Amino acid sequence: MTNNENGLLTLVESAFETTDTKSFFLHHPTGTPDFKPGQFINIGVTIDGTTYYRAYSISSLPSDKLIQLTIKRVPGGTVSNWMIDHLNIGEQLRLHGIAGTFNIIDSPYRENIVLISAGCGITPVMSMARHLLSLSDERIKSIQFIHCARDEDNIIYFKELCKLSNEYNKFKLAFYCSRSTKKSDSLIHKDRLNMDSLMIHMKDCFNDSSIYLCGPDEFMDMVKTELEASSFEMNHFHMESFAISCEIPETYNASGHEGKNHKVSVLDFAFEKEVPDGTILLDILQENSIPVVAACRAGICSSCKCKVETGKIELTVDAIANGTLTLEEIEEGYTLACSSRIIDDITVTLK
Ligand code: FES
Incomplete structure (x- = not known):
């Protein structure tokens, strides 16, 4: 981590993008830390x-x-909702580093780029789109930006995206809105995005495209499976769950678990507690x-x-595929x- 990947960020400006989504513009005292478009920052909020x-x-x-x-307001989203309602200009957040393998620099692209997102999953691909358009790279033939939202009023960055599509011929825009929208607009498809419609967008560039997708897990799995079945070169398919863009609420509810209890010990803190199976x-x-x-x-x-x-846990995610743990680390x-379900008596040390 470089020096300016930590420290305090000061809120300089904020603006609502939709009724439940707000942009925050933050200043770092030694300049914006270097990052790769598509990455995320870790912040601490008190x-x-x-x-x-x-x-x-x-x-x-x-x-x-x-x-x-x-940042989007989410039910039970302690930090997101607090930031939207209470973070004022001049107040500070603590930066705890920048990370993320889903980015446009580490995943080289082909001449046609397809950026697909849903809801607040638009944020990393927006950074990628802004970056690609800023390059004036003649090698890039097209950038397709396909975004899914509930309705027109919930399309984040709508005006800026329309402006970019008017400015750049190679920037092709399409919105999919699952609920009916008020206006008729050629950019808005009053439908859910499915594989058939994606294939229509990619019909002229299927074999020389790179796809970057950020959305709900089920949708990403569906697209991945279909692309594999269509013999798409999967080293040009990159995805990230939009969980990184939308806060996942805390879920602790001991009374919701049934079955036997297990003892959890945290060695560094002399902590011991019996918890229900599956916590x-x-x-x-x-x-x-x-x-x-x-x-x-x-x-x-x-x-x-x-x-x-000591003891066993059950991982609820594929940490190796996500690039968060190696096989050796798991061993x-x-x-x-x-993402660890407690299924045994365990002793834990924090890193
Ligand atoms: S909080 Fe991000 S991997 Fe656990």
Whole structure:
């Protein structure tokens, strides 16, 4: 981590993008940290004396003076909702690094680029689109930007995207709105995006496209399966769950678990507690004020990595595929607290 990947970020400006989505423009005292378009930042926010850690995708460019985060209100979203309602100009957030393998620099693209997103999954691909258009790269023949939203009023960055599509011939825009919209607009398809419609967008460039997708897991799995079946070169398909762009609410509810209890011991904090089978490790740590950084709560950022010294847990995500743990680390006992179901008596050390 370089020096300016931590420190305090000051809120300089904020603006609503839709009724429940707000952009925050943040200043770093030593300049915008270097990042790759598509990556996310980890921030710490103190609310009523408790510090929460969250990851949010960056939608601005590394060359911009301010970092733009666009955050959506979510039911139970402690940090997102607090930021939308209470973070005022001049107030500060703590930066805890930048990360993310879903980015346009580490995943080289072919001459046609297809950026697909749903809801707040638009934020990392917006950064990619802004970056690609800023390059004036003659090698790029087309950039297709396909975004799914509930309706027209919920399309984030709508005006800016329309402006970009008017400015750049190679920037092709399409919106899919699952609920009917008020206006008739040639850019808006009053339908859900499905594989047939995606194939229509890609009919002239299927074999020389690179696809970057950020959306709900089920939708991404469907697209991935269909592309594999269509013999798409999968090293040009990149995806990230939009869990990194939308806060995952805390889920602790001990009374909801049934069956036997297990003992959890955290060696560094002399902590011991009996918890119901199936409890998520992160929930029990946070419930008992054990300080653990957990930015995405979705098995994507690896900020909650810790080590199970004895006993077994069950990982709820494919950490190897997500690039958050290696096979060797898993064999050594490392795990992600946010994605570990407790199924045994365990002793844990924090990293
Ligand atoms: S909080 Fe991000 S991987 Fe656990």
